[in-house]
Amino acid sequence: MHGDQIFDKVFGQLMKTTSILEPKITQSLLEGRLTKNQLATIEEIDGIHEFNGLVSHMESNEQRWVQVLDHPNAEEVIPDPWK
Numbered sequence: 001m002h003g004d005q006i007f008d009k010v011f012g013q014l015m016k017t018t019s020i021l022e023p024k025i026t027q028s029l030l031e032g033r034l035t036k037n038q039l040a041t042i043e044e045i046d047g048i049h050e051f052n053g054l055v056s057h058m059e060s061n062e063q064r065w066v067q068v069l070d071h072p073n074a075e076e077v078i079p080d081p082w083k
Contacts, residue, residue: 013048014041017046018040018041030066037062
């Protein structure tokens, strides 16, 4: 796939409603600050090749991801390799 095709695929996935009703991700992830729907969406996009490993990275680097939630310009502090 080329850059535009990858973007379209990922964008489409992010814009759709999740099909997961009960996420397997623990609700305490990121200090429990995410909604059930947000957890389900993260779980679902973790299954996309480009985001594979996102959940495990969030679990093992939780404080770095909490900084993303708290930062006024979150896109500036997204941990590598997810930028």
